Amino acid sequence: MKRPDQVKTAPDQGLGDRVPPGQFVTEKFPVLTYGSEPKINIATWQIRVFGLVQQEITLNWEQFSTLPWRTVNADFHCVTQWSALDNTWEGVDFADLVEATGPLPETNFMMAHSYGGYSTNLPFDIVMQEGLLAHKQDGEPIGKSHGWPLRLIVPSLYGWKSAKWVNGIELLAEDSPGFWEQRGYNNNGDPWKEERFWPELTR
Ligand SMILES: Nc1nc2c(c(=O)[nH]1)N[C@H]1C(S)=C(S)[C@@H](COP(=O)(O)O)O[C@H]1N2
Ligand SMILES: [Mo]
Numbered sequence: 001m002k003r004p005d006q007v008k009t010a011p012d013q014g015l016g017d018r019v020p021p022g023q024f025v026t027e028k029f030p031v032l033t034y035g036s037e038p039k040i041n042i043a044t045w046q047i048r049v050f051g052l053v054q055q056e057i058t059l060n061w062e063q064f065s066t067l068p069w070r071t072v073n074a075d076f077h078c079v080t081q082w083s084a085l086d087n088t089w090e091g092v093d094f095a096d097l098v099e100a101t102g103p104l105p106e107t108n109f110m111m112a113h114s115y116g117g118y119s120t121n122l123p124f125d126i127v128m129q130e131g132l133l134a135h136k137q138d139g140e141p142i143g144k145s146h147g148w149p150l151r152l153i154v155p156s157l158y159g160w161k162s163a164k165w166v167n168g169i170e171l172l173a174e175d176s177p178g179f180w181e182q183r184g185y186n187n188n189g190d191p192w193k194e195e196r197f198w199p200e201l202t203r
Pocket of ligand 1: 029030031032033034035077078079114115116118145146147158159160161162163164165
């Protein structure tokens, strides 16, 4: 892995403290998918919220679309060092969907599950605060390769925490590593602290 002091960083690009250390700004929004892209039929699409809840819920697309929508403007930072600035996302507040289930007080973590088997773990308070279940990007339905019809967006963490094709939210008391977190990615993934890989891999 390149060390941060060997790569061109944000200050060279005149963006000041807008871009985390070791990142390059890209104009386009690249696709980053491990494995093949799941094929999703909107007629059978579902999202399920389960685990430490009073009342588990499963919604189809029609039911999901009746929830209140909001728009979020955010930057996106991938651990492979590209950052895409000023993305507009529209969708449902993660907290609105999850509060409908009555999360139990011992919920400290969550796992996002996706069509195709991808997963990523997150601290519950961060996602409740800023998580968006996004259906549109820059005014258009999210592209099929970018997670259509629904992806999680958690702007303050590296992109791998923003699960595409999300179909499950599992509330947990104990943390447990998701797909990339089991394969060498840092458990937390804060781009401002460059929490890219397991500490023992970057030493
Ligand atoms: N289901 C799923 N979600 C995923 C991934 C993936 O491979 N599968 N890749 C992650 C990574 S590493 C990044 S940087 C972003 C990339 O999103 P994009 O392909 O829309 O740029 O999605 C994240 N979410
Ligand atoms: Mo990524």
